[in-house]
Amino acid sequence: MYTLTIQRDFIAQHYLIGGDWGPENDLHSHHYKLEITLEGFELDQHGYLVDIVHLEALLDDLAARYRDHTLNDLPEFAGLNPSIEHFCRIVATRLSDGLRADNICAVTARIWENDIASASYRQERPCP
8 A cells, every 4th residue: 555644833722621631721822733644545647646737735724723722712623622643634534525636545644742742643545
């Protein structure tokens, strides 16, 4: 299976809800690093897993959506604790929905909220 990974970084804010997590319950910023990994068994007619220009544009749009925003205020986080786990699922789903590549079998979003903590979510797609 082939894989391709690209990444972007951005700063966004959030505050955790539903529990007592000390300072994490207060509005604070993270310098997030977002990694997207695509998987597929077949390359396209040009020998690529995906059009990287299209993938970069999708990732740029996603990073811009969250950059300098408070995650709690965005509709996709309504009723959710804005954990990096939820964030990964939301990003993987959004990117997968915008992807124009039938040969991609899985999209994984990994988000780092600091140098030592990350989470990921892998969304499988119908594979040729």
